[in-house]
Structure formats: structure tokens, C-alpha cells
Amino acid sequence: MKPLLILAFAAVLATPVPAQTLPDVSVVAFQEWVLAFRGRAQVAGIETDVLDQAFADVSYDAEVVRRDRNQSEFTKTVWDYLETAVSDLRVANGRKALQGHQQTLDAISERFGVPSEIIVAIWGLESAYGTFRGSDSVIRSLASLSFDPRRAAFFEDQLMAALRILQSGDTKPAQMQGSWAGAMGHTQFMPTSFLDHAVDWTLDGKRDIWGDDPRDALASTAAYLKANGWVTGQPWGVEVVLPEGFDYFLANREVRKEPKDRALLGVAGVQESALAGEGLASILLPGGAEGVAFMIFDNFEVLESYNTADAYVIGVGHLADRIGGAWPLQGDWPREDRALSYDERIALQELLTAAGFDTQKIDAKIGPLTINALRAWQVSNGLVPDGYASPAMLGSLQQGL
CATH class of the missing domain: 1.10.101 (Muramoyl-pentapeptide Carboxypeptidase; domain 1)
Incomplete structure (x- = not known):
């Protein structure tokens, strides 16, 4: 299952749209829904004491539902997003985080085949290296969103998964905090993704992605990427320069060629080693013919499984490169443009x-x-x-x- 983090990413890229008017919700109606849900949860194998603890202080959160109903639309360009996602401060903090957890990250990378820099970059974009993990009650948020009919089935699946996490003993209701939409911990996993991919790296009997120690979360992120097809030794993508007269029909995700074949067409890597790798790759032009050009590999698609937005994937990949010592992007963007509403x-x-x-x-x-x-x-x-x-x-x- 995907972490489904596009909900959080929308808030980063966006400006608000006019709010919808929400119907009044009575305390009685919500409590009746909770009672009915408890019955479904018990049939699904959730124990009574787990339900009692999880719902002891749960009330309807109208603000969470309002935010879900009125999610902001993406109104930032790729280049505006990258200025924040790969800022000098985020790069510097990423290098400190990498150095501070180098031994652990090396071991995680060796086990799962995912570069330490990629893991740290996701950590940096999802929670600013653990400094903003979310403070909303996951059970309260997911219960409120499950009660709302708009996407009830999706959020009820997440709520049921959250209860299974509590039943497993990985954490307690008070510690199960995250974003308003239920994404949790250092790298913002949704509950279903946690059940599928979370790792007890510290071997303490718990998969703890919420606490101050990030090791379980970092290992879980690597495990997720591996499960979704990460190709060890292959880049996510590289910046390239297209030749004059380039056939832009070749800038298509479905047109995949070896880097050496791209070189024969006049495509040049910004770095000397950029076209030295192996593996099928596509040309991506997120800013059109006047913007930065990338040659992207299978690992680009793997990162898309974490978040489907191209800007996010480029942000993770480029931040990872910068943390590892690479220089900023050398091409320019059509900065006079704005994003379409x-x-x-x-x-x-x-x-x-x-x-x-x-x-x-x-x-x-x-x-x-x-x-x-x-x-x-x-x-x-x-x-x-x-x-x-x-x-x-x-x-x-x-x-x-």
C-alpha cells in the first residue's frame, strides 16, 4: 500500500480555495456512528479493551473534515516548490542528519539497497528531519473522516488499520499522533502502509515511528521503497542538456532508452558520469522546452509510489543529491510562468x-x-x-x- 501522502503535499504546494459549508453534526449522531463502527471492528477482530482505550476521549473534529472537503489546489510551479524543498537550510540540515545517523543509515542502506541520502531526503520533506511529525490524534482524525460520507470507505480502512496497530502493541492511543489526515511519524506513513511495511529496526519489540528515535521510521521507509521496486545502484534521475533540434516526441514517459542511446542522439549529462549508468530511462520536461530537463529511471516511479506529484519526486531526488554533495540544478526554468489553477x-x-x-x-x-x-x-x-x-x-x- 502507498503512504498516500498527497494529502499532506497539497498543503505545501497550495493556496486555499473557498471553504464549503459543512452541515451541523450532532454529538448523538457521531456517537451512534462510533457504536456501529465498534461493532464492525469487533467482527474484524479488534478487541474490546483496544476499542475502549482508542475511543475513550474521541469526539468529532469538524476542522479535520473541513480541511478534507476543501483541500487546497496545487498553485506552485515546480521551481517555486524546489526553492523550499531543496533550500540551503534543508540541505544543510540533511547533511547533519545524515552524519548524525550515519552508522544506522549505512546498515539500513546495506540491508534494503536504498541510498542513505534518499531515505534522509524523504525524512526531510515529510517532517523536517523529525521536527514536525504532527500533533493531531490519529484516531480522532480518522474517526471524523470515516463518519463523513465523502470518503468514508477509504478512511474507515485506515481507522481499522490504526486499531490493528494499537492492538499489536506498537504504540498507545495518546502517542499515535500525526497529520490531520492520519499520516504518522517521522516519514508520515498512513496506517495501512505501516501494517504492510513498518520495521522494528531497534529490536525492542515495537515498530515505533512516532518517538524521538527515528531508526524504525527510517528503516520502514527503506523497506517500503524496496517493496515497491527500488533498483539498487540506479539513480532516480539525472539532469541533462538536450541538443538543438531535439525531437520533443522523445520526451515521453513511454519512450525509454539506455543512457548510451540517448548520448547518440546528442543528449548530454550535466555531470560527466550522468550517462554512464545502465537501465532504461525517459526524458522528463516538467517546465517544458525552456525548463530543466531530466533523464529519469525506474526509481523515479518507485518514489512516485510514495507521492505521485512530479515536483515531490524531483524534490526528494534532488535533495538527496545535494545532501550527497552534488551541485544545484544547472538549467533554468520559465520563471515568468505561473501554475495553472x-x-x-x-x-x-x-x-x-x-x-x-x-x-x-x-x-x-x-x-x-x-x-x-x-x-x-x-x-x-x-x-x-x-x-x-x-x-x-x-x-x-x-x-x-
């Missing part, structure tokens, strides 16, 4: 589809299907087919270029 992304997809370039979904997610549709539209209009969903491209579509 939710409504603008919907409009982009609707316009492309109406013009005969079907995006397959109208969901405001600028993924491979929308990028391919935009690229085809760009070709039909004599534009550089980089698939970059910029305000200028939306304007051109609106004007019927």
Missing part, C-alpha cells in the same frame, strides 16, 4: 478534448494522457511539442489558434 486545468482538458485531442479524463491532473494530447495539438499548430501546460498554451487554446 484547478479551473484552468479543467478548461485545458476540455478544450483539448473538444478540439479532437482527447485527454481521456477531465480531472485537472496534467498527467501523461493530457501531456500527450497537448503535444499532438501543438504539432498540429506548428508549435514545439513539449507537452508543457503553460498559461500561454491555455490562452492559445482559448483563442482557437
Whole structure:
């Protein structure tokens, strides 16, 4: 199961959207739901004393439900996000964290095959190296979100998993704290991901990702990445420079070539060793033809299993590189651009589809299907087919270029 951290990531990238009005919730209605849920939990094998302890002081949290109903839309560009995610302070603190836990991280890396720098980078982005782990009651948050009908099934699964964690003895209700959406600990695992991947690295009989000692959390993160296919010895990605006249149809996640074959096409690595590795790789242009270009490997997709946003994955990968001593990105970005709003992304997809370039979904997610549709539209209009969903491209579509 994925950690499902996109909920937390949205808050990092975003500005608020107008709040929805929530219906009044009576104490009686919530307590009736709790009673019914307890029955389902007992049938599922949760012991009565665990339920009594978990729900002893639980009440409905309207603020948690409001935040879930009104999640902010992504309104930061990749480059704006990276300025925070890979700031000089975060890099410096990451190097201190790596040095302070070097022996443990080396052992974790040797066991799971995941570089120490990648583990530390996730730790840095998820909780600022353990300094912001969340202070909301996980049981209270998940119970409130399970009671709300909007995504009740998802959150009830998480609540049931949280109760199984308590029943296993890994922690107690008072210590089970995290984000408003139920993500927990140093590296912000959702309860189902904890059950699937958490590790007792300290061998004290508990998988403790909440306490001040980060070792179980760091090992659990490595275990998660390994289980999701981490390829030992392969990079997440490397920065590259594209040659003049580059065929932008090759900048496609589905077009995968060996680095040496990319070199034959004129693709050059910013670092001399960038194209020396082996493994199939794709070209990614998160800022279009005018932005930084990356050659990404299978491990990019593994990091996406932790969080699906490209900006997050690039943030983890680049932060890991910087912690390991690499230099900042050498290319530039189209800094005059801004990110499209939710409504603008919907409009982009609707316009492309109406013009005969079907995006397959109208969901405001600028993924491979929308990028391919935009690229085809760009070709039909004599534009550089980089698939970059910029305000200028939306304007051109609106004007019927």
C-alpha cells in the first residue's frame, strides 16, 4: 500500500480555495456512528479493551473534515516548490542528519539497497528531519473522516488499520499522533502502509515511528521503497542538456532508452558520469522546452509510489543529491510562468478534448494522457511539442489558434 501522502503535499504546494459549508453534526449522531463502527471492528477482530482505550476521549473534529472537503489546489510551479524543498537550510540540515545517523543509515542502506541520502531526503520533506511529525490524534482524525460520507470507505480502512496497530502493541492511543489526515511519524506513513511495511529496526519489540528515535521510521521507509521496486545502484534521475533540434516526441514517459542511446542522439549529462549508468530511462520536461530537463529511471516511479506529484519526486531526488554533495540544478526554468489553477486545468482538458485531442479524463491532473494530447495539438499548430501546460498554451487554446 502507498503512504498516500498527497494529502499532506497539497498543503505545501497550495493556496486555499473557498471553504464549503459543512452541515451541523450532532454529538448523538457521531456517537451512534462510533457504536456501529465498534461493532464492525469487533467482527474484524479488534478487541474490546483496544476499542475502549482508542475511543475513550474521541469526539468529532469538524476542522479535520473541513480541511478534507476543501483541500487546497496545487498553485506552485515546480521551481517555486524546489526553492523550499531543496533550500540551503534543508540541505544543510540533511547533511547533519545524515552524519548524525550515519552508522544506522549505512546498515539500513546495506540491508534494503536504498541510498542513505534518499531515505534522509524523504525524512526531510515529510517532517523536517523529525521536527514536525504532527500533533493531531490519529484516531480522532480518522474517526471524523470515516463518519463523513465523502470518503468514508477509504478512511474507515485506515481507522481499522490504526486499531490493528494499537492492538499489536506498537504504540498507545495518546502517542499515535500525526497529520490531520492520519499520516504518522517521522516519514508520515498512513496506517495501512505501516501494517504492510513498518520495521522494528531497534529490536525492542515495537515498530515505533512516532518517538524521538527515528531508526524504525527510517528503516520502514527503506523497506517500503524496496517493496515497491527500488533498483539498487540506479539513480532516480539525472539532469541533462538536450541538443538543438531535439525531437520533443522523445520526451515521453513511454519512450525509454539506455543512457548510451540517448548520448547518440546528442543528449548530454550535466555531470560527466550522468550517462554512464545502465537501465532504461525517459526524458522528463516538467517546465517544458525552456525548463530543466531530466533523464529519469525506474526509481523515479518507485518514489512516485510514495507521492505521485512530479515536483515531490524531483524534490526528494534532488535533495538527496545535494545532501550527497552534488551541485544545484544547472538549467533554468520559465520563471515568468505561473501554475495553472484547478479551473484552468479543467478548461485545458476540455478544450483539448473538444478540439479532437482527447485527454481521456477531465480531472485537472496534467498527467501523461493530457501531456500527450497537448503535444499532438501543438504539432498540429506548428508549435514545439513539449507537452508543457503553460498559461500561454491555455490562452492559445482559448483563442482557437
